[in-house]
Amino acid sequence: MELIGVPTGSELTLELRLQSVSEGVLVSGSVTAPLEGECGRCLRPINTTTVVHLSELFAYPDSTTAETTDEDEVSRLEGDLLDLEPTLRDTVVLALPTNPVCREDCPGLCSECGVPWDDLPDDHSHExxxxxxxxxxxIKASEE
Structure with missing residues (x-):
């Protein structure tokens, strides 16, 4: 995303459970990922982590699911292997905030001078x- 994302090369923590079900392998669990970006209100840096829960069925090649769904509708096993990368990427990206904030009550920037409100005195104003x-x-200025 433009304002926030998982830094390239970051390590993700996966806590997954793989279950054999009649149509394939059900992968469920959580992913913990570091996030870096900037606040959408005050433009300060954000460094945090997110925990995202996922649940994805990887269908067997000759299962009923393969016959009743489109190729891109359900993930597929490739022999005894499954590729978690697309599922993890999609799950984390969809969980990212579209307008990240450094904190919920972030006041943002002054619309006149562009300085973060947190850095300005309480009586700050512009005429x-x-x-x-x-x-x-x-005219008044020329008379004085």
Whole structure:
């Protein structure tokens, strides 16, 4: 994702259970992955971990599932092997937040100066001059 993701080469922690079922092998469990990115409100770095639960059926080559589903609808066993990478990638990517925040109550950036609100004093403000009256401000400044 653009704002947050699993760094390339990171180690994932897998706690998986593989069960033989009538149609194939059911893989269920959890994946713990480190996340790096930036807050969608204040643009500060985010370094955290996520735990994602997964459950995926890997169908036997000649099972009823193979006959009743499309090729890309269900994962397939390749002999005695199963490829977890696409399943893990899809599960983790779908669990990533679309707008990550460093904390739930992050106030973001000041819309005028672009400084994070957390770094600004409580009385921070910008004088907003109505553009329709801006010409009068110039007259007043020239009189002084």
């Amino acid at each position: 907003a001059v109505d553009p329709r009256w801006a010409a009068l401000g110039k």
